[in-house]
Amino acid sequence: MLIPTTVFCALRCPECGCLEVYSLSLFALGGGRSCWLECSCGTPLLGIGRQKGNCCWLQLNCTMCGNSHFWPVARRDLWGGSLRTLICEDTGLEVGFLGPGHLVRRAVTLHERSLAELAQDLGLVGEGWLGNACGGNNNTEA
Ligand SMILES: [Zn+2]
C-alpha cells in the first residue's frame, strides 16, 4: 500500500470559532521536529511532533473545555489512511478530525449537520459559534 505523505486535519478555533481544514506534510516532521497548525487568526490549534522511532504525539488546544489534550500516537496511525476522531476527554465531544482529505471532508459535513440539527432542536439557530464557520480556504484536494 502506498503511504500518503499528507494528512488533513479539521479543527475549530477556540478564539474565533472558525472551522477549517488544514493539511500537514509528513516531511514537516523530519528529524524529530514538531509543528503547529495555526488558525488564520494566529491561534495555535494542534501540535504534532515526532519522537524517536515511529512514535508521534498530538497536542490539541481544545475548543470545548479550554484545556489542552495530549495524545501519543503511532506514526502509522497518523498516515495510515483511516480517519481519526479527536475527542475531548473532559466533555466527550468531537473536537476535530484527522486523516485523508476525503474522509475528513465527509466527517466535517456530517459533524456540521449534526451540530446544526442539535442547534435547531435546542432553538439555538443563528446564535453563538455554531453559525460562525468560515467559508473558503478548505484545502482538501484528495
Ligand atoms: Zn481563529
Ligand SMILES: [Zn+2]
Ligand atoms: Zn477538551
